[in-house]
Amino acid sequence: MQMRTIEIVVGAFMLAGLISLAILATRISGFNVNSEAGSYTVYASFENVGGLVVRSKVSIAGVEVGQITEITYDKNNYDARVKMEIDSDVDNISVDSTASILTEGLIGGKYVGLSIGAEEDFLGNGDEIFDTQSAIVLEELIGQFLLNQF
Amino acid sequence: MLGRLRNLGHYSLDLFATLGRAGRLWWLAIFRRPSLGNVSLVVNQIYRLGVLSLVITVMSGFSIGAVLALQGYNQLVKYGSESALGLGVALVLVMEIGPVVSALLFAGRAGSAVTAEIGLMKTTEQLASMEMMGVDPLRRIVAPRLWAGFFALPILALMFSVVGIWGAAVIGVEWLGVHEGAFWSTMQEGVDFVHHVMKGVIKSVVFGLVVTWIAVFQGYDAVPTSEGIAAATTRTVVFSSVAVLVLDFFLTLTMFNF
Amino acid sequence: MVSADYLQGKRMNSGVMAGMMIAFGLFLLKPCINSMSDNTMSEDTATDVYDDTVTDDVVVLEDVVYRRGKKTIFNGVSLTIPRGKTVAMMGPSGTGKTTLLRLIGGQLTPDSGRVIVNGQDINAITRDELFELRRDMGMLFQSGALFTDLSVFENVAFPMRVHTDLSEDFIRDLVLIKLQSVGLRGASSLFPSELSGGMQRRVALARAMALDPQILMYDEPFSGLDPIAMGVIVQLIRRVADVYGSTSIVVSHDIQETASIADYIYVLSDGRVIGEGKPDDLRQNTSPRIQQFIKGDSDGPVPFHYPAPDYSEELLAENLKLGWFSFE
Numbered sequence: 001m002q003m004r005t006i007e008i009v010v011g012a013f014m015l016a017g018l019i020s021l022a023i024l025a026t027r028i029s030g031f032n033v034n035s036e037a038g039s040y041t042v043y044a045s046f047e048n049v050g051g052l053v054v055r056s057k058v059s060i061a062g063v064e065v066g067q068i069t070e071i072t073y074d075k076n077n078y079d080a081r082v083k084m085e086i087d088s089d090v091d092n093i094s095v096d097s098t099a100s101i102l103t104e105g106l107i108g109g110k111y112v113g114l115s116i117g118a119e120e121d122f123l124g125n126g127d128e129i130f131d132t133q134s135a136i137v138l139e140e141l142i143g144q145f146l147l148n149q150f
Numbered sequence: 151m152l153g154r155l156r157n158l159g160h161y162s163l164d165l166f167a168t169l170g171r172a173g174r175l176w177w178l179a180i181f182r183r184p185s186l187g188n189v190s191l192v193v194n195q196i197y198r199l200g201v202l203s204l205v206i207t208v209m210s211g212f213s214i215g216a217v218l219a220l221q222g223y224n225q226l227v228k229y230g231s232e233s234a235l236g237l238g239v240a241l242v243l244v245m246e247i248g249p250v251v252s253a254l255l256f257a258g259r260a261g262s263a264v265t266a267e268i269g270l271m272k273t274t275e276q277l278a279s280m281e282m283m284g285v286d287p288l289r290r291i292v293a294p295r296l297w298a299g300f301f302a303l304p305i306l307a308l309m310f311s312v313v314g315i316w317g318a319a320v321i322g323v324e325w326l327g328v329h330e331g332a333f334w335s336t337m338q339e340g341v342d343f344v345h346h347v348m349k350g351v352i353k354s355v356v357f358g359l360v361v362t363w364i365a366v367f368q369g370y371d372a373v374p375t376s377e378g379i380a381a382a383t384t385r386t387v388v389f390s391s392v393a394v395l396v397l398d399f400f401l402t403l404t405m406f407n408f
Numbered sequence: 409m410v411s412a413d414y415l416q417g418k419r420m421n422s423g424v425m426a427g428m429m430i431a432f433g434l435f436l437l438k439p440c441i442n443s444m445s446d447n448t449m450s451e452d453t454a455t456d457v458y459d460d461t462v463t464d465d466v467v468v469l470e471d472v473v474y475r476r477g478k479k480t481i482f483n484g485v486s487l488t489i490p491r492g493k494t495v496a497m498m499g500p501s502g503t504g505k506t507t508l509l510r511l512i513g514g515q516l517t518p519d520s521g522r523v524i525v526n527g528q529d530i531n532a533i534t535r536d537e538l539f540e541l542r543r544d545m546g547m548l549f550q551s552g553a554l555f556t557d558l559s560v561f562e563n564v565a566f567p568m569r570v571h572t573d574l575s576e577d578f579i580r581d582l583v584l585i586k587l588q589s590v591g592l593r594g595a596s597s598l599f600p601s602e603l604s605g606g607m608q609r610r611v612a613l614a615r616a617m618a619l620d621p622q623i624l625m626y627d628e629p630f631s632g633l634d635p636i637a638m639g640v641i642v643q644l645i646r647r648v649a650d651v652y653g654s655t656s657i658v659v660s661h662d663i664q665e666t667a668s669i670a671d672y673i674y675v676l677s678d679g680r681v682i683g684e685g686k687p688d689d690l691r692q693n694t695s696p697r698i699q700q701f702i703k704g705d706s707d708g709p710v711p712f713h714y715p716a717p718d719y720s721e722e723l724l725a726e727n728l729k730l731g732w733f734s735f736e
Contacts, residue, residue: 003190006197013201017305020312024244024347027338271556279553282513283567284542 039066039085040125044099044112049080050135052101052110058084060114065090068112084112086123094119100133110135172367179292179366191294199260199295199362200302204309206255211310214247215239215317222318223326233332237340239318244341244350245406248311250398253357256303257390261365264295265386268369269379292366299362300355307354349405356397361390464527466491466623466655467512472521474504474511481507483679484521491622494649494656496670498663499677500701505659506550508676509625512657513545514538525623543571546616550628552608554600560587560611561596567618586614590644606637613644623655624648630662638665645669663702667691675701 046052049071058066066086074081086093096117101110114129123129218239226232268291271277277287315337322328341347365386372382467489474482481504489495497505510516511523514530523530525541533541546567554563564583568574574582587593590610600608609629616624626645630638646669649656660666666673667687675683675690675698683690683698691702699705706712716722 003194007190007193009201010193010196013196013204014301014305017308020305020308021347021351023312024308025343027334274551274556275549275553276555278510278515279547279549280555281515282542282545282547283570284539285566285570 038088040088040091041069042066042084042086042093042123042127042129044082044084044129044132045074045077046080046082046099046101046132046134048101048134048137049082050101050110050137052082052112052135056109056111058086058112058114060090060093060116062113065114082112091122093123095121095123095127096131097123097129098131098133099129101135103136168371171371172363175288175292175367175370176296176363179288179296188289188294191290192297195294195298196302199256199264199298200306203256203259203302203306206259207252207306207310208313210251210255211248211313212317214251215243215314215319216321218242218247218314219318219321219326223322223328232326232328234336235318235322235328236315236333236335236337239322240315240337240341241346243311243314243318244347246350246398246402248314249307249350249353249357250394252307252310253303253354253361253394254391256299256306256358257361257365257394258387260299260302261361261386261390262383264362264365265369265372265383266379268292268295268366269372269374269382272370272372273374273376273379292370295366296359296362299358299365301358303358303361304351304354307350307357311350352405353398353401356401357394360393360397364390364393464491465489466526467657468522468524469508469511470522470524472511472518472523474507474516474518476507480679482511482518485676485679485681486521487674487681487684489655489657490672491655492653493671494645494658494669496658496660496666496673498659498661498666498673498675498701499682500661504679505676506627509547509627509657509659512625513542513547543567543619544622545625546619546621546623547625548609548612548616548627548629550631552600552605552612554608554612554615556600558599559596560592560598560600560603563600563611564596564615564618567615571619582618586618587611589617589647590614591640604637606633606640609633609637609641610644613641613648617648617652620652621654623657626656626658626660628660629658630660630665642669663704677701 052068052071054068054071056068057064058068066084068082068084070083072081072083093114094117096119098115098117100113100115102113103110117131219235222235222238223232226235226238268277271287271291277291280287280290319333323330323333368382368386368389372378465488469485469487472482472485473480485508487497497508499505507516511518512525512530514523514525517531526544528537528541530538530541554560555566558566561583564586565579568579568582572579584593584596587596590613592607592610592614595603595607595611600611603611613629629641629645633641642665645656645658648654649669656669658666658670670687673685673687673690674681677697683693683695685693690698693699693702700707
């Protein structure tokens with residue numbers, strides 16, 4: 001086979017590879033474009049994070065606006081300190097908003113949902129959400145139910 | 151008893167000697183990499199190792215994607231979660247089956263071809279005559295193949311995954327009746343480019359290096375007879391396959407934070 | 409052994425001392441050596457063989473010892489190959505004649521002793537110097553060793569592309585000239601797999617000659633060829649030597665053909681030189697081993713029978729083993 005033909009074919013091969021990569025990036029993985037927009041950090045403390053993990057989503061009104069980037073144990077307050085990144089263009093979250101740990105569906109993964117409050121001041125980089133609602137742990141719920149039953 | 155101990159020692163020393171030779175070959179071939187003028191050699195090899203493996207890769211990819219869809223559907227339907235079929239198949243293909251199976255197929259098709267070719271060149275004294283003319287066979291024969299495998303296998307793995315997902319889509323959506331929107335949306339939500347796809351690519355790059363290295367070394371080291379080449383070709387396929395599977399375990403362990 | 413280097417005063421001190429000591433020693437031991445090795449000529453008079461003016465030696469092997477694993481292939485081989493002559497190395501199969509060519513070419517390193525080519529110790533020079541040296545060496549391998557993925561034209565052009573910067577037109581002309589001289593100009597676009605064995609070997613010869621090398625090495629050029637092809641090769645080898653004046657080293661065990669083209673013959677066996685001389689002189693050599701080799705006797709110093717226990721004993725033993733079958 002002539003060298004030129006081979007070069008063309010190999011070029012096509014490499015191109016096909018790049019196209020595959022592009023397909024995987026866009027159609028299959030829902031490439032995270034959030035990173036380009038930039039983000040700011042917000043903190044919140046919870047009594048119990050339940051099954052919340054790093055990279056879980058942060059959403060407002062059911063729409064994803066950010067990600068959990070760190071979950072650490074706060075020794076001084078005996079609770080969990082959660083650090084999250086919110087998209088820069090979502091800049092109107094009032095300081096008295098509530099952060100709750102919710103469950104997707106019935107037995108899905110955990111995520112943080114924010115309910116906007118009434119204040120006119122908005123959260124900025126490094127701010128803290130004080131009104132938090134811990135995860136609903138199934139065992140505690142059953143325990144409460146039994147307790148109330150008797 | 152003493153005899154067995156001696157055998158073990160002899161075998162281990164042999165193993166180390168072989169590894170040493172293989173390492174030396176790799177080192178010399180990489181650092182006497184083809185000069186700019188030899189890019190055409192690499193291109194030629196990418197054609198022979200990569201392009202000619204396309205057919206087997208694509209066919210296998212489609213089949214495996216289809217099988218995953220079938221089996222996956224059967225299991226998920228028990229929990230009412232068949233809409234997650236897209237997600238499941240995509241993750242499995244992109245992270246594991248894509249890189250691993252395409253590497254195994256590559257070892258069987260391209261790896262054995264390389265071993266046989268180099269072994270034959272050694273037997274017919276082509277390598278020796280090249281040396282006599284002052285051409286380093288490591289630069290002209292070995293290095294281009296190493297580089298070609300390094301580029302070709304990741305591309306094959308990517309295409310394997312894409313075709314596999316398409317195969318799963320065809321079976322799942324058209325035939326089994328999974329909701330098309332759910333199929334793709336759960337997939338897009340759940341598959342992360344960096345953490346899933348790119349890690350799969352890293353795996354296939356490592357596999358490409360290892361499989362081609364084994365293939366090239368076995369050919370270069372083969373006993374220059376017809377039995378010797380046959381044995382070398384078998385060793386290539388066996389060693390490459392085992393290496394890929396074992397490496398997959400360790401790579402998965404380190405890359406996916408367990 | 410006194411090599412031409414010493415004569416040219418290149419290595420005066422230690423060389424001359426050593427040479428003188430060796431010559432003196434050999435002179436003293438001459439009668440002993442003669443009877444031990446059945447050598448009618450002592451080694452230090454090798455260069456006196458030639459009637460013409462003393463030419464320099466293009467290849468010198470000094471006491472070369474080479475082992476592969478446990479087997480000693482060469483155990484102190486010393487020989488000289490003068491410039492412009494055709495020297496043959498002959499001997500029974502398995503004496504490592506191909507290994508010898510590889511040692512001369514620098515592909516293998518002797519365990520002890522030196523291989524000197526064109527005045528340079530081939531194992532002591534740098535890679536670049538070796539590259540330059542190899543430009544002047546052409547080797548015809550036993551199997552042709554053509555590159556199967558290249559056409560005949562590309563095969564012959566290969567050394568030119570590697571060692572020179574000649575333009576494509578120039579290379580094309582050169583290749584055609586070389587192919588013409590071996591009679592295969594019309595086959596330039598064919599691939600090695602499409603050629604017969606004899607034709608492959610001719611192409612390999614064209615390739616070996618591509619850069620008009622000073623030294624041409626032929627590894628069993630006559631083996632496996634039909635009479636016509638063999639005649640062609642013999643002609644070509646002779647013509648190349650005559651026309652180009654190059655030094656030819658022919659490794660073969662074909663007595664007839666080799667004797668017809670060689671100026672000097674070395675006979676090797678068991679890792680040593682057991683005989684040497686001009687073809688006619690060698691035919692008259694009385695050493696039984698050389699006689700057996702030249703005449704092609706099936707039995708002699710190299711025995712017909714592989715070592716085995718006593719014949720009648722072994723036959724009878726079989727019968728006894730069968731026990732109740734045999735007759736008592």
